[in-house]
Amino acid sequence: MTVYPVVATDTVSADALTTDAAAASPAVAADAGGVSVSAFDGSRVRVVLMLDIHDGKQQEFLNAYDGICDRVAAVQGHVSDQLCQAVDNPTKWLLTSEWESAEPFLAWVNSEDHLDTVEPLQDYVRDTHSLRYSVLRETSGERSASVAAGEPLNAAARIGNNVVRHALTFTVRSGSEDEVTRLLAGYAAPDARVDESGRLLRTSVFLHGNRVVRAVEVQGDLQHALRHVARQPAVRAVEEALNPYLEQERDLRDPRDARRFFTRAAMPAVHHASSVDTDGAGFRRVALLYPARPGAGPELARLLARQDAAALHTPGNPVRSATVFHRDDLVMRLVDVEGDPERAPAFVLGLHGSADAAGGSQAAGVAVAERLLDTAAAGVDGLLTEERILVQLLARARMTLVTDRRSPAP
Missing domain, CATH: 3.30.70.100 (Alpha-Beta Plaits)
Structure with missing residues (x-):
């Protein structure tokens, strides 16, 4: 696999004062048969x-x-x-x-x-x-x-697999979606090897309306990986080709303008749960952009994190890994699913299992979700406890996959 360009100037990834994507790497806790990664511990x-x-x-x-x-x-x-x-x-x-x-x-x-x-x-x-x-x-x-006196500290060390996840998002001008899709799907990919210990593992690019989300997985140091990608001439060329279609203008030749753009675009991974130690090969990758009500983004991200943690080893759950990305009221969840996502919409949406703040029932968790989600704005009318409504929400929230690439084994 190769990784799509995530930055286009060395100063963006080098300057952690403003664009510290490594801050997205949350705590990793050991879990039987998998890992759970969360910024909400x-x-x-x-x-x-x-x-x-x-x-x-x-x-x-x-x-x-x-x-x-x-x-x-x-x-x-x-x-x-x-x-x-x-x-x-x-x-x-x-x-x-x-x-x-x-x-x-x-x-x-x-x-x-x-x-x-x-x-x-x-x-x-x-x-x-x-x-x-x-x-x-x-x-x-x-x-x-x-x-x-009782202030909590983590009781156990974290266990992880040296993989950092991060996402970037931006919007494009209405009517340019087809050309943007062509550019994002047809780039010349950089070398997957960053250095002796770092590799670009996977990039998944999605489109929902005029919003683009690029989710990346990196082995090793994320900042080093971003610098490596930014130096590639082909990467710079694609970024320049995208510029005319962006709603927010940018000049990546200006380090300060570039910093501002990529800081605004950052969507940190605030939670990751996986029931198996896998890179997702053999599973279907699905991205969901949730219609959060104004001001509800942080609580919605926490809700989805609790949902995924609770459902991680639930029998019948086809979701093998799930990552929640969040900034402000933008909440995106990336899941690797075994089989057809429409057959288990509650699991795929993260609306199954104990999820309310007190660890209550599925219905309580769904009730919280109904308060946080603007389902009417997404064209969904009904209760989230109904299977057909969950299928509708899955269809409305699901992002279009533009490209999904993995690096070959070294």
Whole structure:
């Protein structure tokens, strides 16, 4: 398989201050016969940002940081920051921050407010690399007292398969969908090998109305993979060919404009569940774009995550893996299904099993979904407990597959 271009300039993937797709990599918990990955486990998050500052610009960078730190501290869910400078190399800096959980961090790092906040730093930063961790243990300081008093930490280490998932979305001008589909389906794919430990595993591109979603799976470091893809001449050519059809104009030759575009396009993977250790080969890949009511996107994403976790090993469930992507009120779910999706619409839609906040019945979970979904806007009229209505919603929410490509085994 090959991977469709996800960025078109090195500065987008290199600058984690603004487009840190690696933040989409949530916690991985061991599960019998599979894995469950979620940004909704409530763990505190430690963000580690390594910066390379332009020669001689250290004081200017520090002054700019001092000018924005109060604004960052006021962000909901932010706990603390610590800025460090290397003892032996003045250009190497380290910024660590702590967040109450992954949810507020992801909401902020992919927001317009984040773009505006970090803008004063951009002129002084040559390169960045960031990592995201959930806090498992603490052994000293005030936080230990709070943990001892009952503040939860994860009890077990996470087990994963070194695969990071991420998605990008954008809209195209009405009437251009056929030409956009042709461009997206006919690109010259980049080399799947990123470096000694990284590979581009799979890209799935979908269209729903005039909205495009590209979901990528990468083995290893996502930022390195994005840089690798961005350097490919064929990738740049396709991105340039898409520009006339986009509703939001962009100039990928301008690093700041490119950062803004790809930050707005980011849809982090907030939950992934798989009942088998598989790359999805042999299963049917289905993408669903849910008609969320205004303001209901975050709660809907959490609902679908609970649904998938509850139904993971339920007898009769044909869904072998499911990933929820979310930003604002955009909620997309990517599932690998064994057999015909229409034969099990409740499972495929993520509307089966215990799903309400208290872990109640299927009916309670569906009732929550009916409150969060604007089914009338999607042309669906009826109760989601009825099979025929679920089939209708499946048809309305299902995205058109443009291309789905895997890399060959190395």
